[in-house]
Amino acid sequence: MRRAGLGRLTLSIVACAAAVGIGVAQVRTPALIQSEKQAFTVETVAEGLERPWGLAFLPDGKMLVTEKAGRLRLVAADGKLAAPVTGLPKVDARGQGGLFDVAVAPDFAKNRLVYFTFAEAGEGGVNGTALGRGRLAENAGRLEEVTVIWRQSPKYASTKHFGSRIAFTGDGKMFVTTGERSDDAFRVKAQALDETLGKVVRLDLDGRPAAGNPFEGRVGAKPEIWSYGHRNIQGAAIEPGSGQLWTVEHGARGGDELNHPEAGKNYGWPVIAYGREYSGGKIGEGTEKAGMEQPVHYWDPSIGPSGLVFYTGDAYPGWKGNLFTGGLAIPMLDRIELSDGKVVKEERLLEDLGERIRDVRQGPDGLLYLLTDSDEGRVLRLRPGKGVRS
Template sequence: MAFNFASRRTLIAATAAAALAAGATFALAQSNQSKKASDVMASEKQAFSVETVAEGLERPWGLAFLPDGRMLVTEKAGRMRIVSPDGRLSPPITGLPKVDTRGQGGLLDVAVAPDFPQTRAVYFTFAEAGEGGVNGTALGRGKLAANGARLEDVEVIWRQAPKYASIRHFGSRIVFAPDGMMFVTTGERSDRQFRDKAQALDETLGKVVRLTRDGSPAAGNPFADNKGAKPEIWSYGHRNIQGAAMNPADGALWITEHGPRGGDELNKAEAGKNYGWPVVTYGKEYSGEDIGPTEKAGMEPPVHYWVPSIGTSGLVFYTGDAYPAWSGSAFVGGLAIPTLARLELDGEKVTHEERLLSDLGERIRDVRQGPDGLLYLLTDSEEGRLMRLKPEKAPS
């Protein structure tokens, strides 16, 4: 059942003379206590504060954690950096391929291989240019040098095909599944003349693809035996998927995708299923024209949809214990409506939505759970931030 919601971080280090130490310490404690109280944000179930880990990131896009707690962050302009837990930014990592940064393109998602301690493998998606102005989403892989300064042995292991002349709707997220396979999400490139390709099984526009770690189609994919179909396709009929995560409650891949004018969706991406775009949608053309009905036999309805659109980007199911009251909630970033949406679920039904961080007025591009159990967010701007949410006691 779908639900329609139409409206909804200085630690100051001080050194004082021994004679003043006690007084200075008291004053500092008082200052910090006052600041913390003013920064505590109340929500329906959990008080928290927002801490800036790093800033000065140019349109950060993807976030992934290394085993030692450091983070890899991508920037749309084609840069990847390492961020230390205390917020120090590395110089850009070298060795990345050239990316097409036009429009919604650039360097997109990043993922650290589950066997990184052995392989040092890092995966990333980006907009790859072709001849004559065409482009498409591509998946790259490289080995992070021991000093973290360079990606080595970089290769493109999968490409969306064919490429088109568009600067929109590249997707894209990378998710490792428990069976060792890898999901990559794509967009349908937006333009009316080829968005119908989201329904075509001989192209990978508007699809979830399931791959091996070397980029080959994974065994057991639903259309592997269909003549003419791309064997990597997992599900189809998608518009522009910019959020994807495994749901630990059911072990399945869930995704969020942008609608047009309204009609953003949360979906459970199941093998072989058709999610309808552009035949069915809860959205309209940007001009206000109707696109199609909201349902049709043989096409999956969304688990949840948003009208108006929040501009969904990033998805995580919270499994930590830092915020006990949020356990099991899904968190979705909002771009069009700057927010962090928290969704409560009962199986495949969203029973409640809460909007967080709306007062910040910052577009949320990605949301992840860190190894410390905290939620980490990337804000989408020319001066983007990496933030984390710290649990607090509710102010009395």
């Protein structure tokens, strides 16, 4: 596997600059990176974001970026950060909690609706993933008419594994992913149909369970459940053409998974898994069991996948149709080639960047944008360069 990084190219530029007496801070030309099928450079669009988590584009090209602590930021095309958007509910930002994904309604131009997920506190120290919706004011400085339209149930006292991503299906429905809250006492609930821990749920755009869901009308089952037996899904994307949902979820010590969750199917956690406990112990019953689905692909060791997008543009011809996900445990961008629903190739990009990648999106300009997860997080853009390979 060829790995494309920044280190040697960047050092070369710095060395050349030093030789001619130019300070490093004056070096503005980014290093050209030659991956297997596409040359590109990395540009910083915006910086100074605190633990950014989710990214969405407005029709005018501006960006909405969530910060884990509970702030929603408007980012101009030139990277300027506006004051935090007001009107959001209070979030529980303990541990892995906080403000998570953000998504602009498919008909935003008509209704200016914005959706977001967050960790919502309850009485007695419990919390859970919640889906909120609000109307972005014309000046984009405030969310109005904010309401929580769906809640993970029940809430538990945990600060881990909330999920959560939003994916619009294109037919007036949406998927929301959840985590199983991690602790031994809770994670078994990923197999329970009367709770929404460790699930993909399918909703109408107003938050009600969508008609035609697999457990609709079944006694003792939540009608919003689409698939179950998941651990902690932090990436979701709809495949162009087929409309198929794809997800990435975190395993424990190894066993991160790429799946295409289908209606009513059980994806095994915590009964089967390809990873081990953090202590090194065995998880569940092994890697296979009748009635439980196998992942399309798994990572061992874990990469900590977060964010997921199918690239559909023309800016990077060598990457068209590929999947991209960020890496948290192994900081990098993973490019995934698919054929007939199977992974046929991976290429790890930006390993020398040294920054955890929390989200990856395709912008309206056809370029890929990344969020780096740190106290000084950035919005990065990949700019295509010469040297495309077929």
